[in-house]
Amino acid sequence: MIDPFKRLARKGLFLFDPETAHGMSIAALKSGLVPACQITSDPRLRQIVAGLTFENPLGMAAGYDKNAEVPEALLKLGFGFTEIGTVTPKPQSGNPRPRIFRLVEDEAVINRLGFNNEGHDAAFGRLAALRGGGMIGVNIGANKDSEDRIADYVAGIRRFYSVARYFTANISSPNTPGLRDLQGRESLAVLLSSVLAARDEMAAASGRKIPVFLKIAPDLTEEGMDDIAAEVLSHTLDGLIVSNTTLSRDGLKDQRQAKETGGLSGVPLFEKSTAVLARMRKRVGPDLPIIGVGGVSSAETALEKIRAGADLVQLYSCMVYEGPGLAGDIVRGLSKLLDREKAGSIRELRDTRVDYWAARKV
Template sequence: MIDLYRCGGRRAAFALDPELAHGLTLKAIRTGLLPGARNAGDKSLQTTVASLAFKNPLGVAAGLDKNGEALDGLLKLGFGHTEAGTVTPRPQPGNPKPRLFRLVKDEAVINRMGFNNDGHDALAARLERRRGPGVIGVNIGANKTSEDRIADYVAGIARFSGLADYLTVNISSPNTPGLRDLQARVELARLLGRVAEAREKAARKVPVFLKIAPDLTEEGVDDIVAEVLDSALDGVIVSNTTLSRAGLREEKLAGEAGGLSGAPLFERSTALLARMRQRLGPDLALIGVGGVNSGARAVEKIRAGADLVQIYSGMTYEGPQLIEDSLTAMVAAMREAGVSAPRQLRDSGVAEWAAKPFTG
């Protein structure tokens, strides 16, 4: 892949308002004309997770393509999967602008988008029209004004089970007031019970993942683990954005409300990922998200217990070259370890990462 982004494309993008730049980037990806990673189809990277076949372990985190406008374009860049959403039953505009901020010194992003999206009907129509190959996930959420948020998740399961390859229940965004309360044990048990019922009633049963926040106590982690193990979930995505501002250099923007993503999230989210692997055991699928801005960091997510790795904010700073860099690093790590599949590389760093703090 020719790295035009690092040779001037980033400078041009950063001259624009962050949300405007995001929209223009999506339009460019949607054309399908951008060069893809040369090693995306390396057979050694093929992996099966939750009974789904992925051409490689690298995917797009939810939020980059909320409304499923550029799914095929993203897959052509070399990703093994992409996740649309977060989508809510009814369209909603999200929070007032400005609501997206680049912390360049920290290679981080703060967002308080507020689940801005076109709603179930619009995304479903786009999914019904597409015919291309590749694994597509849909990240489902609840409307800000909903009187029954669990019912919104049930509606998402029902609506997208026949259209997506997997579904993600997102209860970890900090930008919808009260949403993270669904991570508390009693509420989580109610939610997962209703989700399981909805999946059983769906015409097509697809894997369901739970996306959690990094801002958890040890007790909170234990509660989530207990409910996940007692549920029919296929896996957990670790993690969403953080409310922590520890160690940031962009002091002026650090005071902006919202969730922080990007490089500063890496240590916290990866330590939590390793703890989840230790407590959930070897069989449940884990997807590692947060702070991946290099090939080495993509490999560390796998070593810390991830079956799949997702990126988003790292692309803001590294551009599409991050895809090829990540896949190259995975192949090199497998070769160095003398293994032939990503799954055989997994967990080699779990003990090391689980010993690191994920709070504070």
């Protein structure tokens, strides 16, 4: 149940179209008007993943802060990490508006933004100007009109190497035609070799090895998952992010908005993305880090991702419905769940429901 103040704030914001409301929320974070969240650090929530120490396992997913305008303000909301982007080498305007749709009854969002962003230089300038050592990942992609998409990912690694704590190669947006084809076995092999060679070259030059994660779609066949797992395991990739938005429209109440083209996220994506996460955990084994994302709306759903095999969790859409206090609520709620489970750390609960989720028909 959301409280009356939240309900009022939400009603106010929902008077505006979703993209305008998003811009207003970024402006509010920039202005410092959104109060920072008070959470006491809980060592049981600390996670070391791919050599990085995360204060808590909850992150802001890519797409909210595409141009690195408010990463530090997001961390102050209680997130243990945040991911800027997707950024592409050149600025691009994306698809025509309207291109974000709220499915209020479903607590879901459909977007077909198409990587609208200000390009590498703008985001790099903002990140380079930050002084704090916040846990900020950089999500990289390819321009729509690029003649060599893989070169765009390589350019992202090179451009952001000095400011990223980790990279995400996003090959799973449904809104750039043909992008998801990079998930196919042969293309993926070339992508991973090129991106990881660029990373290794930068690591040798700088003495710092920045982890690279790969973000995949939830709309994969069993064979598609086998191919991705095989390629991931034969390269030195540091982890997977599961998952991006779905093309599925199963089980939605808002049939009118469901007809909009684009990727669906929020509550209806939870089951599918969690099942794919568990299936990938079974395929890649216990050692590869996985970040679970899709429909996280509460401490319980965040913990369920961890039980299904995630080391870390991210969210975006449910913050549209629950407001900026959601991150703090989830982090505090996770501590309470650990008390209830008498668990000494988040890691103890990882994988405790992999079989259940992997067998789930979605």
